[in-house]
Amino acid sequence: MVLESDGLGKVYRSGTWGVRELTLRAKEGVLGLLGPNGAGKTTFMQMLATLTHPTKGALRFAGIDVAKDPGAIRERLGYLPQDFGVPPGLTCFELLDTIARLKGVRSRSAVLSMLEGVGLHDLARRPVESLSGGMRQRLGIAQALVGSPELVIVDEPTAGLDPEERVRFRNLISEHRGLKLVLLSTHIVSDVESVATEIAVVRQGRLLAFGTPEELVAGAAGAVWEAELQGAELERLRPGLTVAGLVRSAGGVKARLVARERPVASAVPAAASLEDAYLLLMKEAGEALPAAA
Amino acid sequence: MSFSRLLAVASADLRARLRRPATLVFLGLLLAAASMTFPDPRSGQGILSIGGRRAVYTSAALAVATAGLLPFLIGLFGFYAVSNAIALDRRSGIGPLLGASPVKNGEYLLGKLLGSCTLLFVVTLAFSAVVMAVQLVHGEAPPEPLVFLAHVLVVALPALLAVASFALVFECVPFLSGRFGDVAYFFVWLVTLGVPVFLGDPDKGLYPPQAALLDWNGLGFLITQIQRVTGSGSMSIGWGSGRQAGAAVVFPGFDFSAAMLGRRALAFLPPLALLPVALAAFDRFDPARRLASASTKVSLGARLSALFRPVAARLLGVVVPAERAAKRPGLLSAGLTDLLVTLRLRPILVVGVPVAALTALIVPAATAATLLSAAFVLLALLLADIPTREERTGLGRVLAATPGAGGRLAAAKLLGTAFTALLLLVPLGARASADHALALPAAVAGACFAAALAVVLGQATGSPKPFVGLLLVLWYVAGSDKGRTPALDVAGFGGAATPGSVGGWLGVAILLAGAALLLERFRLSRG
Numbered sequence: 001m002v003l004e005s006d007g008l009g010k011v012y013r014s015g016t017w018g019v020r021e022l023t024l025r026a027k028e029g030v031l032g033l034l035g036p037n038g039a040g041k042t043t044f045m046q047m048l049a050t051l052t053h054p055t056k057g058a059l060r061f062a063g064i065d066v067a068k069d070p071g072a073i074r075e076r077l078g079y080l081p082q083d084f085g086v087p088p089g090l091t092c093f094e095l096l097d098t099i100a101r102l103k104g105v106r107s108r109s110a111v112l113s114m115l116e117g118v119g120l121h122d123l124a125r126r127p128v129e130s131l132s133g134g135m136r137q138r139l140g141i142a143q144a145l146v147g148s149p150e151l152v153i154v155d156e157p158t159a160g161l162d163p164e165e166r167v168r169f170r171n172l173i174s175e176h177r178g179l180k181l182v183l184l185s186t187h188i189v190s191d192v193e194s195v196a197t198e199i200a201v202v203r204q205g206r207l208l209a210f211g212t213p214e215e216l217v218a219g220a221a222g223a224v225w226e227a228e229l230q231g232a233e234l235e236r237l238r239p240g241l242t243v244a245g246l247v248r249s250a251g252g253v254k255a256r257l258v259a260r261e262r263p264v265a266s267a268v269p270a271a272a273s274l275e276d277a278y279l280l281l282m283k284e285a286g287e288a289l290p291a292a293a
Numbered sequence: 294m295s296f297s298r299l300l301a302v303a304s305a306d307l308r309a310r311l312r313r314p315a316t317l318v319f320l321g322l323l324l325a326a327a328s329m330t331f332p333d334p335r336s337g338q339g340i341l342s343i344g345g346r347r348a349v350y351t352s353a354a355l356a357v358a359t360a361g362l363l364p365f366l367i368g369l370f371g372f373y374a375v376s377n378a379i380a381l382d383r384r385s386g387i388g389p390l391l392g393a394s395p396v397k398n399g400e401y402l403l404g405k406l407l408g409s410c411t412l413l414f415v416v417t418l419a420f421s422a423v424v425m426a427v428q429l430v431h432g433e434a435p436p437e438p439l440v441f442l443a444h445v446l447v448v449a450l451p452a453l454l455a456v457a458s459f460a461l462v463f464e465c466v467p468f469l470s471g472r473f474g475d476v477a478y479f480f481v482w483l484v485t486l487g488v489p490v491f492l493g494d495p496d497k498g499l500y501p502p503q504a505a506l507l508d509w510n511g512l513g514f515l516i517t518q519i520q521r522v523t524g525s526g527s528m529s530i531g532w533g534s535g536r537q538a539g540a541a542v543v544f545p546g547f548d549f550s551a552a553m554l555g556r557r558a559l560a561f562l563p564p565l566a567l568l569p570v571a572l573a574a575f576d577r578f579d580p581a582r583r584l585a586s587a588s589t590k591v592s593l594g595a596r597l598s599a600l601f602r603p604v605a606a607r608l609l610g611v612v613v614p615a616e617r618a619a620k621r622p623g624l625l626s627a628g629l630t631d632l633l634v635t636l637r638l639r640p641i642l643v644v645g646v647p648v649a650a651l652t653a654l655i656v657p658a659a660t661a662a663t664l665l666s667a668a669f670v671l672l673a674l675l676l677a678d679i680p681t682r683e684e685r686t687g688l689g690r691v692l693a694a695t696p697g698a699g700g701r702l703a704a705a706k707l708l709g710t711a712f713t714a715l716l717l718l719v720p721l722g723a724r725a726s727a728d729h730a731l732a733l734p735a736a737v738a739g740a741c742f743a744a745a746l747a748v749v750l751g752q753a754t755g756s757p758k759p760f761v762g763l764l765l766v767l768w769y770v771a772g773s774d775k776g777r778t779p780a781l782d783v784a785g786f787g788g789a790a791t792p793g794s795v796g797g798w799l800g801v802a803i804l805l806a807g808a809a810l811l812l813e814r815f816r817l818s819r820g
């Protein structure tokens with residue numbers, strides 16, 4: 001197990017628990033973190049990135065305790081924070097070169113090939129403040145991957161990327177040699193579905209589900225339905241339904257519904273996707289802990 | 294013009310500022326200073342002396358003494374405290390939201406002006422309250438709060454408005470909005486302090502309208518008024534004033550009259566006249582205008598950098614031997630990387646430093662000392678941003694996760710600023726040492742001191758500005774002392790350094806560096 005988290009918790013000075021109680025073991029590969037806003041994904045990643053100390057529990061990467069030996073983690077780490085900003089004045093090359101140096105890499109060609117990897121080699125001499133939002137994000141990915149890290153933590157790396165770039169990002173990660181673990185958070189379920197080897201679903205600082213994408217999807221088997229409904233009928237039933245999708249059709253709307261039991265009489269079973277599984281988990285967790293803080 | 298929108302801008306501004314550590318540090322230091330400025334009258338020392346005799350601690354006397362400090366507190370440091378009103382909105386991302394809202398430029402700017410004035414007003418009141426408490430403690434005369442406030446505010450109000458207006462204009466005008474503007478303001482301030490003396494003669498009670506107009510800091514006004522009511526041209530404000538023997542005198546207080554207030558009110562006019570400049574130059578968070586103004590700078594610098602950036606990198610590559618890739622980079626190389634970033638951000642240095650070194654070889658040693666003094670002013674400009682530049686953009690998180698800077702960014706920054714400062718001062722110090730043997734060690738000590746001060750103030754306040762203000766004041770005090778007091782000769786440009794003064798400044802540098810490291814430790818342990 002390359003990543004071990006035991007009863008991990010982090011309380012902020014305001015008294016809010018960022019992560020409440022997280023226990024998981026992940027194999028080498030790409031670990032996707034899914035969860036609603038405020039679930040604790042960023043907090044968890046910041047602990048693993050040695051930026052903040054756990055309040056309780058233990059966190060180990062490749063046997064190294066994050067709290068006890070942060071230096072050893074940093075030697076193996078590439079990190080892209082959720083709010084990656086760039087100081088004006090430097091060019092793309094210079095910014096990347098600076099981070100590379102701080103990771104002990106001082107080869108010009110390594111920096112240039114990294115820029116090429118994210119498709120920014122033509123912009124190497126452009127000042128970073130003149131980049132578009134998505135280009136900036138690509139530069140952020142490049143700085144996380146530079147220096148052959150074993151552990152890459154990327155917090156919503158695909159936010160703002162165009163579809164082509166999202167594909168390129170997945171390939172970049174899978175091609176990267178020497179990489180033991182990529183920890184990736186996102187709200188775009190299809191992004192993790194295709195790239196993650198394991199997925200952790202978190203909510204309110206706790207682990208809700210863990211497994212390979214196939215395992216999670218299997219958990220939702222038989223709980224996904226499709227039904228043709230009239231507009232008025234849908235509005236009436238809607239408060240009691242979990243709707244995964246709506247498509248206008250000739251006779252009204254075709255609704256994709258998530259529920260363990262047949263939600264409306266006209267519903268027919270459908271094949272589950274990861275997104276359905278996620279919605280089902282959230283729905284059931286919401287029913288289980290209605291008023292948790 | 295909607296008054297409620299203006300008030301909304303002002304109150305949001307004030308609330309945001311009162312929660313900033315920089316503001317709190319500024320206020321705390323100020324109040325500590327206020328309580329320590331006033332010596333115990335039983336020691337025979339006072340804060341105000343008239344004709345060589347100590348003034349009794351009446352409300353009027355203490356208020357006048359307070360007002361005498363205001364040109365420095367408000368006029369100088371106030372500027373550095375409030376000249377980031379717009380920058381804060383820009384950085385927090387609120388700016389574009391405001392830009393897209395119905396708020397008019399005039400409302401926004403006046404709101405910011407009001408916010409800054411209120412902050413400075415609160416500072417003045419807090420300072421006054423501490424001084425009044427001091428008066429109660431010493432109990433030489435009954436407290437008269439209204440008399441106190443009248444004396445303080447007649448001096449302070451135009452100063453508040455002027456500082457807030459200057460801050461706004463400096464923020465709106467692109468080339469003044471950075472560190473260059475911070476340094477430039479210091480010289481504006483110096484000039485306005487001298488103007489009343491130049492245009493009139495406050496010591497003799499001569500205070501013509503043109504002097505009153507430009508005397509928003511109020512020093513000339515203050516001296517004139519004291520002269521008028523006491524008939525004495527010899528007065529001094531400061532710790533230990535009135536050490537000379539003789540019975541204490543009672544300062545009668547200003548002679549408030551319509552004419553006197555009218556003359557003082559003239560000082561409101563120039564700051565108000567500045568406001569249209571701010572309005573015309575304000576970019577309303579338009580990124581294109583911002584970039585356009587930056588790109589004229591960049592295009593000149595970009596050509597230079599294209600030439601010099603690779604050279605700088607190569608040079609550093611030679612100086613720092615390559616390390617084994619997978620190993621944790623040493624602290625030294627983290628410091629040098631920081632220096633490299635500085636050089637890349639200001640490629641002019643790559644040319645400037647060798648030119649300065651060559652100039653040092655050619656010029657006479659005495660000229661080198663003068664250049665050393667000028668180089669010290671440049672330090673205010675160059676070092677200020679270094680400690681906070683990554684933190685401010687969120688890149689700080691990335692650095693904190695690298696093996697080179699993680700957990701020891703302060704140490705890397707101390708090295709990075711020290712290298713920058715040494716590059717600039719050492720060649721000149723070496724040349725000046727032909728005249729004065731200790732010039733070189735003094736320059737080294739001065740460079741280390743400036744570096745440590747930049748890092749500790751940047752860390753404590755998150756803002757580059759307090760450092761600029763403090764370093765320039767030190768430079769000014771050292772310069773006007775003309776080498777009479779070795780202890781003041783911070784970087785040896787007065788030619789008066791002694792082993793004691795060099796050791797002293799090095800010691801202060803080490804203490805400040807220690808404080809910066811402890812502060813980082815403390816923050817990390819709380820993280």
Ligand SMILES: Nc1ncnc2c1ncn2[C@@H]1O[C@H](COP(=O)(O)OP(=O)(O)OP(=O)(O)O)[C@@H](O)[C@H]1O
Nearest residue numbers: 012014016017018036037038039040041042043044
């Ligand atoms: N610096 C902080 N101080 C106090 N509370 C915080 C801080 N950062 C996060 N929190 C709280 O911790 C909890 C978890 O936040 P976190 O940022 O880890 O969520 P997230 O899963 O990354 O959410 P998102 O999907 O919105 O990025 C939230 O309740 C949040 O309010």
Ligand SMILES: [Mg+2]
Nearest residue numbers: 041042082155
């Ligand atoms: Mg997050």
